[in-house]
Amino acid sequence: MSKIIEGLLYSESHEWVKIDGNVAIIGVSDFAQSELGDITYVDMPSDGDEIEKGGEFGALESVKTAADLYSPVSGTVVATNRAVEDDPSLINADPYTNWIIKIEMSDKGECNSLLDAAAYAQIVK
Amino acid sequence: MDKLTCLHDSHVALGAVMSPFAGFDMPIRYPAGIIAEHNAVRTKVGMFDVSHMGEIFVDGPDATRFVNHIFTNDITKAAAGEILYGMMLYPDGGVVDDLLVYKGFTPEHYLLVVNAANIDKDYEWLLGNAEGFDVVLDNQSESWGQIAIQGPESEDVVTRVLGIPAAAGLRFYTYFEMPGMIVSRTGYTGEDGFEIYAPVEKTRALWQTLLDAGVQPCGLGCRDTLRFEAGLPLYGDELSAEISPVMAGLSIFCKLDKEEFIGKEALLEQKAGGTxxxxxxxxxxxxxxxxxxxxxxxxxxxxxxxxxxxxxxxxxxxxxxxxxxxxxxxxxxxxxxxxxxxxxxxxxxxxxxxxxxxxxx
Structure with a gap:
């Protein structure tokens, strides 16, 4: 049974979002990291990249496979997490503390279509 | 419906991530994860369920001549108890399969260990090329389990934990037989290691003994990362009907000075003209x-x-x-x-x- 944190929003492609004012902090769910197994590489976007909701912004690679990352919201990348870039296994260790990117949202209303913890739990059960 | 090896219950009980491979439902990784399993084999010891591999026995007055006809390596150069790696080829030099040939302790007796995905194809290929040879082919793949014990501590595990002291005397690519069992010093990881072939019930007992002793079970995920680092090919990726041993850089396992074998002419042309x-x-x-x-x-x-x-x-x-x-x-x-x-x-x-x-x- 994978861990799901109350108070975060989730996408059907297994990213989580924490809203901090106009900034969306984005990572992947416990389900996603456990499906992937040992993560060995994070393909990060660059600061300033414009990203559409549902658009690919990077990838996580485990030993066996590469999984694209999809943005739950539209906006501009304002930060990437250097710590997980240097040590991707941090995502396996704690996927909810170890965020991947921060996006300055262009339309905060898009968050309304994301899933809450209970709805996401239905998807991964 | 995927086939199950005799250790399938144990993989599920251990919490392995299972996935279809070569027609079998196989463990890809256990909860330890591919990296930990890989490192166990490189630094200590790990074990793999490789019961899906195929075992085909060749017997009969013409067994040596037949094996040398379908096999790229030269089995006449091996002594009883020695093992050779090589390929079976199509006439155009494409690869039917890569395999190990175990030379028997009695004359004209061989064991061919083939890839799981190719068992049926290989058996048909062997039957189809046996005309004119007085041989008996026996596909015993479903009767045999197989466990690979790999890593620097593998000799210690096989001798002490499994109580097979004679294993210490084996050189790489040699084997011996025990009642109902074959113990060979072989593997697919780049480390020292052993592969033990036994009937289904005995295989289960051996696996449990190894688990009880704390040997790390390892899935196909790290089997692939290990063989890859060691430069070993996987049939379907680096060898195939389209990728010949000459193209794959494996000519050393093709004895072109042999009188004949299927595919020899094609390999000679590839060696001379390049690929x-x-x-x-x-x-x-x-x-x-x-x-x-x-x-x-x-x-x-x-x-x-x-x-x-x-x-x-x-x-x-x-x-x-x-x-x-x-x-x-x-x-x-x-x-x-x-x-x-x-x-x-x-x-x-x-x-x-x-x-x-x-x-x-």
């Missing part, structure tokens, strides 16, 4: 990971090949690949690039044996 493509090792000079199917290009972005297997090497922490490339771009040191998710990363042709193997000679 259009060659299998090479490639290092991507970045953390990005070259995966099977990705394009290999010249620095001018001309596509000259494709990755067949690629990983971020767990032992070496380098991004490495096998790739099939046009022979003009196959020389060691050639500058290439690999296209990874629409970005290109500089790469270089290097030797395929990425990891220095540790066999007991």
């Amino acid at each position: 259009a493509r060659k299998l090479v090792g490639i290092e991507v000079l970045d953390r990005a990971i070259p995966r099977a199917g990705y394009s290999v290009e010249t620095p001018e972005a001309e596509v000259v090949g494709v990755v067949t297997t690629g990983y971020r090497s767990i032992t070496l922490d380098r991004s490495l690949a096998f790739a099939l490339v046009d022979s003009a771009h196959a020389a060691l040191g050639t500058a290439l690039q690999v296209r990874i998710r629409n970005k290109v990363f500089p790469a270089q042709v290097i030797k395929k044996r990425f990891y220095q193997t540790n066999y007991k000679k």
Whole structure:
């Protein structure tokens, strides 16, 4: 049974979002990291990249496979997490503390279509 | 419906991630994870359920002549109790399968150990080429389990935990028989190791003994990362009906001085005239990971090949690949690039044996 944190929003492609004012902090769910197994590489976007909701912004690679990352919201990348870039296994260790990117949202209303913890739990059960 | 090995229940009970492979539902990784399993084999010991592999026995007055007819290596050069690696070829030099041949302790008796995905094809191929040979072919694949125990501590485990002291006397690529069991010093990891063949019930008992002793179970995930680092091919990726042993750089296992074997003429032509493509090792000079199917290009972005297997090497922490490339771009040191998710990363042709193997000679 994978861990799901109350108070975060989730996408059907297994990213989580924490809203901090106009900034969306984005990572992947416990389900996603456990499906992937040992993560060995994070393909990060660059600061300033414009990203559409549902658009690919990077990838996580485990030993066996590469999984694209999809943005739950539209906006501009304002930060990437250097710590997980240097040590991707941090995502396996704690996927909810170890965020991947921060996006300055262009339309905060898009968050309304994301899933809450209970709805996401239905998807991964 | 996928077939199950005799250890399937144990994999599920251990919490393995299971996936279809070669028609079997096989463990890809256990909860420890591929990296921990890989490192266990490199630094201590790990064990694999390889019961899916095929065992075909060849007996009869013409067994030696027959095996040498369908096999690229020269079985007449092996002594009883020795094992040879080689391939079965189509007449055009394409590979039916790569396999181990165990030379029996009685005359004209051989065991062929073949890839799980190819058991039926191989057996048909053998039957179809047995005309004119007085041999009996016996596909016993479903009666045998097989456990591979691999790593620097494997000799200790086999001798002490399994109580088979004679295993210490085996050199790499030799074997002996015990009642109902075959113990060979072989493997597919680049480390010292053993493979034990036993009937289903005995295999279960051995596996449980090893588990009780704390030996790390290892899945097919790290079996692939380990064999890859050691420069060993996987049928379907680096050898196939389209990829000959000459293209794959495995001519050393094809004895062209033998009187005859199926595919010999084609290999002679390939050796003399060269092949259009060659299998090479490639290092991507970045953390990005070259995966099977990705394009290999010249620095001018001309596509000259494709990755067949690629990983971020767990032992070496380098991004490495096998790739099939046009022979003009196959020389060691050639500058290439690999296209990874629409970005290109500089790469270089290097030797395929990425990891220095540790066999007991």
